[in-house]
Amino acid sequence: MRKKIVAGNWKMNKTYSESVPLLYEIKDLLFKSKKGEAVLKVIIPPSLYIHDFYETTKGLKNVFVGAQNCSTEESGAYTGEISAGMIKSVGGNYIIIGHSERRSYFNETHEELKKKTDITLKHGLQPIFCVGETKEKREANEHFKVVEAQINDSIFHLIPDEFKKVVIAYEPVWAIGTGLTATSAQAQEMHRFIRSLIENKYGRVLAQEMSILYGGSCNEKNAAELFACPDVDGGLIGGASLKAKEFVEIIHSFPQ
Numbered sequence: 408m409r410k411k412i413v414a415g416n417w418k419m420n421k422t423y424s425e426s427v428p429l430l431y432e433i434k435d436l437l438f439k440s441k442k443g444e445a446v447l448k449v450i451i452p453p454s455l456y457i458h459d460f461y462e463t464t465k466g467l468k469n470v471f472v473g474a475q476n477c478s479t480e481e482s483g484a485y486t487g488e489i490s491a492g493m494i495k496s497v498g499g500n501y502i503i504i505g506h507s508e509r510r511s512y513f514n515e516t517h518e519e520l521k522k523k524t525d526i527t528l529k530h531g532l533q534p535i536f537c538v539g540e541t542k543e544k545r546e547a548n549e550h551f552k553v554v555e556a557q558i559n560d561s562i563f564h565l566i567p568d569e570f571k572k573v574v575i576a577y578e579p580v581w582a583i584g585t586g587l588t589a590t591s592a593q594a595q596e597m598h599r600f601i602r603s604l605i606e607n608k609y610g611r612v613l614a615q616e617m618s619i620l621y622g623g624s625c626n627e628k629n630a631a632e633l634f635a636c637p638d639v640d641g642g643l644i645g646g647a648s649l650k651a652k653e654f655v656e657i658i659h660s661f662p663q
């Protein structure tokens with residue numbers, strides 16, 4: 408069955424001493440309610456905190472920890488890099504790959520994203536693979552073309568057994584951190600398109616099992632409408648994941 412997922416991408420926010428009370432606050436709120444129990448909750452702090460977050464959330468049902476990026480390489484002389492194997496060794500389960508901030512500020516190429524996806528899967532972790540168009544591309548009506556190329560170039564080489572472990576996140580660049588959310592109709596249209604690409608490549612059964620998340624100014628006010636769309640299986644949350652109450656409200660926003 409298709410999984411419902413809410414992942415909080417903390418990006419480069421919170422010092423360690425700020426992060427601990429926030430994590431405990433989220434944990435307490437999750438404990439208080441049974442409502443979001445079936446939702447997979449992924450907390451994705453700066454990599455430095457993964458081990459600690461893993462230890463703190465260990466044993467909590469459906470709570471996982473992840474990383475925001477990994478190296479294309481296994482190990483070696485790559486100063487400053489962190490490998491998928493290292494992330495796994497401290498308790499990480501998911502790795503975000505191809506976030507638009509990494510594509511644009513760090514010039515990550517399709518080829519690198521392909522390698523990162525492969526290495527993540529090789530270590531038994533799940534990639535959260537991000538796709539999404541810029542404002543210019545949407546205005547030029549090229550958004551479907553952009554997303555199709557991103558998927559084609561970096562994850563469609565996978566065999567079905569690998570592909571089904573990928574979580575796709577549609578994050579229109581114009582909606583990230585801007586307060587401009589895609590309408591539920593825009594999100595549904597793109598999610599359905601992504602699912603149809605998967606169906607054409609891997610067949611209907613696998614396409615129906617894939618979780619496709621929406622990201623981009625998703626918050627506790629708009630999550631319910633977005634999550635009610637038939638092809639939206641949850642969210643990749645930035646800003647609102649840094650506020651415990653809002654984040655947990657988002658987790659509680661799936662249709663009951």
Ligand code: 13P
Pocket residue numbers: 416506578582583584585586622623624625643644645646647
């Ligand atoms: P915001 O929710 O802050 O727009 O960020 C979305 C995002 O980039 C999550 O990866």
